[in-house]
Amino acid sequence: MANETETDITTQNPDLMLDAELDAAALEAALPTLAEKLGLLSADLTVDERAVLSSIVTSASLHLRELQKDNEEALFIFAKPISAAATPEIRMGLIDLPEQLGFTGE
Numbered sequence: 001m002a003n004e005t006e007t008d009i010t011t012q013n014p015d016l017m018l019d020a021e022l023d024a025a026a027l028e029a030a031l032p033t034l035a036e037k038l039g040l041l042s043a044d045l046t047v048d049e050r051a052v053l054s055s056i057v058t059s060a061s062l063h064l065r066e067l068q069k070d071n072e073e074a075l076f077i078f079a080k081p082i083s084a085a086a087t088p089e090i091r092m093g094l095i096d097l098p099e100q101l102g103f104t105g106e
Contacts, residue, residue, distance in 0.1 A: 024087045031093045033102050042101055054103040061095045068095075 004044075044049055068091055098104055 024090070027094075028089050030086060031090060035093070035097060038097075039101050054098070054101075056096045057101060058103055061098050064091050064095050067091075 007034075008062060042053055068088075
């Protein structure tokens with residue numbers, strides 16, 4: 001539809017709605033429980049599924065580590081209204097996630 005409003009689009013796309021409602025504090029609060037749930041999930045995965053999850057998590061961690069090499073307090077601009085790496089605390093949590101999930105040394 002050419003005349004859809006932003007509200008209509010947000011209502012039809014749950015990802016956009018979540019982005020609009022999340023803030024940095026909510027993301028910071030959610031990270032520990034998300035890591036715990038991912039740990040439980042990874043224990044139930046097949047070897048191939050675990051390898052894929054490990055690759056995704058480790059790749060994101062390495063990418064964030066490279067982004068913040070020069071300045072840990074740097075503010076990054078993202079295309080989305082809120083990003084999973086919106087604050088230094090969240091970035092550090094994501095960088096540490098592979099180790100938390102036991103993906104180091106695989």
